[in-house]
Amino acid sequence: MLKIEDFASFRRVATPFYYYDIDLFRQTAEKVAELSERTGIHVHYSLKANSDRRLNDILSSKGLGADCVSGDEIDYAVSCGYNPKKIFFAGVAKSDKEICQAFQVGIGAFVVESLEEIEIVSDIARRLGRRAPMSLRINPNIDPHTHHYITTGLYEDKFGISDRSFDEAVAMVKDNPYIDFFGLQFHIGSQIMEVEDVIRLECEKVNDIVKRFESTGLVVRNIDLGGGLGVDYDDPDGHPIPDFETWFRTISDNLERRPDQTLHIEPGRSLVAQSGSLITEVLYVKKGENKRFLMVDAGMNDLIRPALYGAYHKIENVTAFYEDNNSRDTRVYDVVGPVCESSDCFGKERSLAKSRRGDRIAIRSAGAYGQVMASRYNMRPFAPSVYSDRIAEAPKRKDYFAEVD
Template sequence: MLSREVKERLREYETPFYLYDMELLRRTVECALREADRYGYRLHYAMKANNDRRIMEFIASCGMGADCVSGNEVRRAIETGFAPKDIVYAGVGKKDSEIIYALRQGIFAFNCESKNELVVIDALARELGVVADVALRINPDIDPHTHSYITTGLSENKFGISPREITDVVGMLGDLRNIDIMGLHFHIGSQITDLGVFAELCRKVNASYRWFTEEGFRITDVNVGGGLGVDYDVPEMHPVPDFAAYFAVFAQGLDLPASVGVHFELGRSLVAQCGELISTVLFTKVSGLGDDIALIDASMTELLRPALYHSRHAIENLTGTGPERAYTIGGTVCESSDIFARDLSLPELRRGDLLSIKTAGAYGAAMASRYNLHDLPQAVFSDEL
């Protein structure tokens, strides 16, 4: 990974900070676009994964669309070069002011998740004298075999329109004159590594498309979401995800007319491996149980995933040498959940050693907070070193 190659330069920056490998980002985005283009698929960057302006400007320059889940994300997407006609606005709860802003920008589509949301968008569009293009988000009730906090397509999840609501929704659409139902939207979860899950999704997409067309709808676009997982354990082995295998599942499984546009929302798979969180060892100590603890200057305020999901990230001692020891790696926040790893074997850690927490380009800086009045982490880019 990049940090190993430039570790001497990293001393020039105050930790903790995010280090982004822009060359790896380029290779990843180009690979995703190339493999998607084999089938004429349209990609949208799920900017909730990482909303750094430089990263977004680069992805926009490659011709990708944007997937947004808030009004501020729609605004950031436009500011960083994404064309409004390539922006989809998802999100289970959209404020009136956010909907109005997006309507005025003329975005590609709203992904709507409930009948009440449809009523609100119709009313706001009528006040503006426009027609809103809408894709109905369907909850397909599929288990994505991932962490329960990042499942989005199970019946108990808050996302999407449940099958039991579909008939009611269709029955009311005739009264909503400022909405054009042009698409269907699906999203079943994140960090999915079992491609068979996506084959099951294809079957649900096909069934939904047939049902809506039989009901008289003209569906021009289908958005199948994203969720492709990455290798957190040994990132060097798979710096670029297997986009070829991923898109091939949909090419084989989808049964849609060639005229229907197929859209994807990729976030984690594009940016996760290009980012590392660089931190400095502050102190080492021994717990009451005799465990070695290393306290670093990064914490859950910079990278929340381990505390929130009990997720694991590969960690490397960039500057230390000597025999390996097992450590608990803890951050500075006054919470017992502020732990990055337990029983992690690393070359002996000393005050001042630099650590790299890998695969941190997605849901890292984007989820950072100022809890304990911490400063937000800065970003360092490979092409600026």
């Protein structure tokens, strides 16, 4: 069950909101910073997973770098205190404006995803009288055994340069006065749970690819394995901190690196998912012909993952737990939102404590790819961030009836 220290205060906060467990978040960030220090693997947080300012201030204060995918993410990362030299800029379709923004900031490396992009970035560097620090994102054609929507390292995916185009890529980069060759980047997918097997395979492929590159005379100074570590969506309390140990160890044991080579990773989901929950209130308990529906005040505009990927999130009735001592019977519900789309459903046939209008519901493990993907569809307002140690500062639920004559 979601840990809530002061349920009486929590209950007064206006819903829906994203609730961040700051203690857990700090522990997660500290664990990663400590492993980075111990193994010498540099960590660049993938800002796309969650751009909440307070969370990012904490991550940058631990010395982490950032992985960005837009010009505005780069500027925002700088404003959150990330060192520009530790910012990498990936993305399959960078605009001229964004490329110039990145030069302006002085980022650590452009992670270039196609032969066409090598040409454009090098041409912009020439026009600006600069040299572009450049990593090539290689598509190693590895199946990470995850959802096909979040698989990125297969030949059919739009990401990266296929290993079949090596020779052309090398010819474009080598001896190019506008490119400072930085290294190679690989990101094979997200929510990887078979960490040892998949990451070992990734390392073996990367070792081969690095050798092939270096046989051309190019020196691969930096090797970046991307992100992808999965989290336990079924049991967030059983595994609140993802298995970073195994990830770092598998990389350290399997990736060949010389002392002049630096290793990087780009975790997103694993740093933020378990610290965040979407909190919503039951508006109606509707008895349909064949089903019971819990109709809540958060919608797919607040958390689109279930509608977009069929993603599973654990759902809990926190009011039943904290106010009624978990003494209620259970019932089976479809938990749905107010948006006018049939896909606006957070979970089908979920067994929950018998729920009532006004109960608070927690949709767990929503810290990654949750709030950042929110929209104002149906002109619904954005759900704000509320932090476990600052509940008193959160916007309170209004008493609407007091204002009606």
